[in-house]
Amino acid sequence: MRHVAGLSAAVVSAVVGLPLPAAAAEPTAVLYVQGGLCKDSGPGTQAQPLCTIQAAADRVLPGQTVEVSPGTYPEDVTVRRSGEPGKPITFRGTGRIGKLSSLPGRTSTFPVIAGPLRQAVKISGQHDVVFSGFDVTHFELDGVSRVELSGNWIEQRDDKIARPAVAVTGASDHVRIERSVVRATTGGVKVGAGIAGTVIAGNDFTSSLGGSAVSVTDAPGTVITHNTTYLTPEVAIDLAGSSDHSTITNNIVAASAIQVAAGSTDGTTLDYNAVWSYNPERWPSYKWADVAYQMAPELQAGTGQGQHDVNYHIPFDLDFTPLSVPMSSAGNWQARSVIDSAGPEAPGVPTVDLFGHDAFDHEDVANTGPNGGFRDRGAYEVIGTLSANLTVTPENDVDPLAVTVRANPVSPSRITGYSYDFGDGPAKPWENRSSERHVYAKPGTYTVRLTITDEFGTTRTEERNVTVDYTPAGYTAIAPTRILDSRQPGSRYPRLGPGETIDLDLRNRVSGSAGTLVPPGATAVVLNLTATEGTANSHLDVYPSAAARPTTSNVNFGPGQDVANLVTVPIGPDGTVVVRNNAGYVHTVADVLGYFTAGSPDRFTSVAPARLLDTRSDAAPLTGGTPRRLQVAGTGGVPAGATSAVLNVTATESASAGFVTVYPGGTQRPAAGSNLNTAPGRNIPNQVVVPLGADGSVEIFTNAASSHLVVDVFGYYGPDGKGLFTPVTPTRLLDSRSSTPFGPFSSRTVEGVPARATAAVVNLTATGTTGATHLTAWATGTAKPGTSNLNASPGLDVPNHGTIPVDAQGRFDIANNAGTTDVIADLFGYYRDR
Template structure:
């Protein structure tokens, strides 16, 4: 059959309708740019480059040349009436195209767009609020246009225009008149209102194909005057006759062809419908006669033999079961290969192809599609030994599963397995891998229209062989400078990933060697916190999905990790005089350290040891206090010894328990306890420590030192940049001594003289007694610390023993308190004599001791210093006749040994040295 002239014209202009034709790079002139958005640097007097675009479309319309494209930036409205009166050339049209955004945003024109007396023009992705008028023009293509003009037609073609093609657009009313010829409307959504959706008057050869037209209160498509040789094909045409919406309630025709336009005009394969509550009453009017249905229409005129009439719009359109699906004429003039949403023609396999010659084009502007967007797979064995058959089940969200095929690439270089089309909703593929490895399986789902969706998943292929358990046990430490995550000390990671596992592992059972067993899923790394350091024998059993078991054991060494120190301004954690909880002899009591979930404050979730100042008061009988991390496994050491009625303080460095607690055990009687938090040690955080030979930084007894510190006053002491302590030290470890006190008092050491912590204390002076206590104090302004005396007056002595800072050399390792020396088994240390304390771990450069003098016969002092070094003038502990006195001591170490000197005038003493921890090079 010879094609009609309209078909030939449409085919010739089809590429132009769908987009700007491609030309050779050498022939393609530079594009012009229009951008009126803020910051675009636009100018209507420039050349329209991308760097300096035009501000208006009109400026580009005056400058555009054949073959050029005017690229319009969407965004702000172009509030201008645009007239295009320049022409392109055959194969080199002038084009005005918006650069669509991700959501299909179009350039917005606020006024009328006119093409007048021009030829070879393309318009694309434009929104014209003032409508479009094409007058006296030839070969004009419009694609992806939105056009509206109030109650007037949104698009008007007149002035004897020729070969105007409008496709894939959203239009409010189209009017073709004035002798215009060969106008083609295809795949548009067209709405009428007071006027018909489409009106052709004196417009021969008008083609209206595959449009969805809503006539509402007027005729859907009206063809009149000398519009002979026109065609209406594959359209969905709806009209409205409800008085609640329309001014009048008379019947509306969906298709109206006047007598003067019937010659050569063809109507077929349309669907005519109304709204659900108001069916079309008179769908056809041909040459002045109305027809109630397609049968009557066809019988009388020979037209509409394949038309469909439905009662209402429900179920009509791109939905399952719609009569529009696969029922159109694919050979009709004006047919486009894609719909209004740019989706290609799709064949619904569940619907018979009732279109002409068995075609599957849909009627209307929309094409029903599969909707394929996702694919999934299920691998029956994501972990198996080499040689095992692996089965992949592929599925997708296709609505047309019988037209699907699945391409399964197993990722090992073998050819993909392709399931046959028509296999149903899923495809099955099997494969056996030849060698171990991790392989990525990729599934591509392909529907009948060629659309694709992909997914991928990794499968593990293991060596064939027996299940063999293996594991590593390593310390689990806080991440660098992480103070928020709770990581208890003595936490170990048990990693069974080194096990030989031909089949997936169901679980891993771990016996940690301390009476605790736990199970972990698969080969998950298990974390476990021991209550005490030591050597344990751990047993790991791996169980796979086949029920096979393999067990292995190995020794696990658990110890505290070394860490840096973070000093804080002291704050009070507990005072049983205020909060209750007086210590009872023989009954351990716990106090929570300020880890992040502890209400007492916030320090760190990863601290391994806390530094606290502990004060006993209201002691009812002679007793000692032991501070440890465990409730029922206390070391045979003590931290404070107190007589009945006394108030005694000592600094304590103690590991914290798994839940951040420290336990206090009073051996006899009752006593109130006061606990002030002064800092903490943590792996991978804090400052390093450097011990120094004890050096006296202040002694108020010396001339010019200001004399005794009066009650309620402070004394500032320079600590950084003196006594071997560098100027940039962050904190200092000092031994504080009070003497010649006039009444019972307390002394606080703190960094900022303007911010004295309250309540807090470091030392409790008493009349007639020289008392010592060690403190670790953050360095304040100008490298100083401040001392506050609460009551009476007292002389204060400050001896430096070390510092913490970025130039520090050593990190701290806590230990379960261990007794290194006790002269009660060897005899008293004579006045003026020195004893050697051994047993500090090899490599230590410093140690933290609890040093105790007991059975003293006179007032004197003890001084601890590195073995083999010169004895300093500073003191570590003040001895008192008849009293047992303890002090927290930080001292340098040499060759694992410490020297302890007993002053000449204090008389002989028994000396006890308990190790709390030690420093090694970090």
């Protein structure tokens, strides 16, 4: 990318309305902006990015770069700060312009600025600013100096306000607009009176422009070079008024004309262009000093201008650009006229073409540019005899973290090798393999590079950016199905030793019976995982296969304890998740309760936590072998149409060891699928996601001699629900061991869930507890409910899965009831209303 070369006049001005802070430590080089886990009041690092471009614009300093990740930013951006000569402030998006046929879903790689007022990106009175790699509707530059717009996609979608793609007004100077695409706008670049030193270079103007691609009025010294215009109005390039001493060179003007007013001809140069009119007799190709000229020979004879212009239709635009032209083909003699026929020394020439290609010297085409130059005319460089023609296609709903990469090489020689670099590890060499499927371990934006080699050792490298992410999904409940029990003789999964792992297959039933359990395309699974017969204090971690082991945990247990916990975890690309034991030896039992897919009909709705049952005050304890019916639908905010409920079930005052199972009311108790284990003298919680019976109820069963039960509701699933689930790579949000423990009756706000989420899926763990207590979690800014999420006991590490409501900023509060305890909170995903 060209960066304001030669624009070094010393200009120092105050930042309007935003004084720079006092001198301090050297600022960081980059401020990061990314939706999701972000905070506008945060530091703007990669780990804690800002949420909005405007927040970054209001704090960026000279020499800093604002790096913006892909996504749509619903804001209207105004740049109010300036850089310094040689130290511009740079706004850098991730967009990369590629041929349309090879770039499906272009907007997935560009940060899209689409504010509610549909205003332009505004830069007024500022200097030394670079804005590159964004998808915007238009720019307004007023009274600016040394401002560069490069590599942007400018398109006005459904915008009924007539305005140009880029308007330069006021006492502006040294503005550079280069290597951008302008489509479907009501005018391209419009330069107003009194503006000096504007460079418009290497851009593609195409498709139903409502005004000229370039319109300059009373702005002397304007440089218009290496642009491609196609399907623009009658006049594509218009120098009006007194725009003298300007340059119009190396452009391709298809289906329109170039016009230079009488007051703009003094010192103006027009040459090395390819201009084609549909009907030159009706619409002449040129108008110079108000005199029309049908073709270049007439212009040359009448004015001396356009000595090297040609009048051919050269469709080298974004849709039709041939990345390689077979020069031996007789039908391409017109295309040959613009290849190797422009010079790199012309004023304002960009260093690379719109795709980022360097100049390519075709051996079989004479170099007819000035002084033997071999740049091609227009915005695109014809690559020549070797091109990878790379496409990268995300698989989306099939496998949200997978992409297919294909090369369609154009070469007269034999391709002997392909090397793929997917941006997340070493390159993969393949001989004679023009396509490759790759699955990423975690969501993100990656740069895919392909290098091809021909039989003569010539190489060509092309790259594309691709963004992969989990697809927001609905929930499908299934009958609890046991897929892991390492206690069983002949089990396919062994007892786990210290640091050992198993890859738990979620797609195939443990019995080997026909049918898929969790289908391909599922993004996450809900398990009930039990640790039993452990020999040491330890914990189980569950995470997607192919991902690095996170610093999170799911089930904490001690020697001889039976501990169950609900687990919601992203599914690995091969349909497995990893279960890892930290210390000692332990048997594991896992039941699948449901999964998330884009096509699942049931969505989640969070409710204010409410208590549905407390047998200590409402009824007698449950006795072993006698189930109890609990009505859920129609109570606690759960409507009659709900299909499943999210409950927190706590067993207390149990008379013996045993288990508790919760299942749909009016159905047979499942053979697999205990939800929690009971123990005398302990309060044991577990979250339960359970389908509701036909009457909206659940049955609760225990095999313990007796046990009191406390049941709290946190939400429900149903076809009328609102929330879709997006899993995340397991992430630690809170670990009070690194700060201070929770004291009695103390609370703390937890941040880090993406903004606009309605609920978070969090694994809570209490450790270092000094006395019996319980933890309660609820959305920040709402009243603390009379419910609990986790019951903790001294000397034990107690986990519990939680589906916790959050506020609009993604925050929730945690309160400790008594004594002191450390609390750990790990995020596994979130719900957002769609």
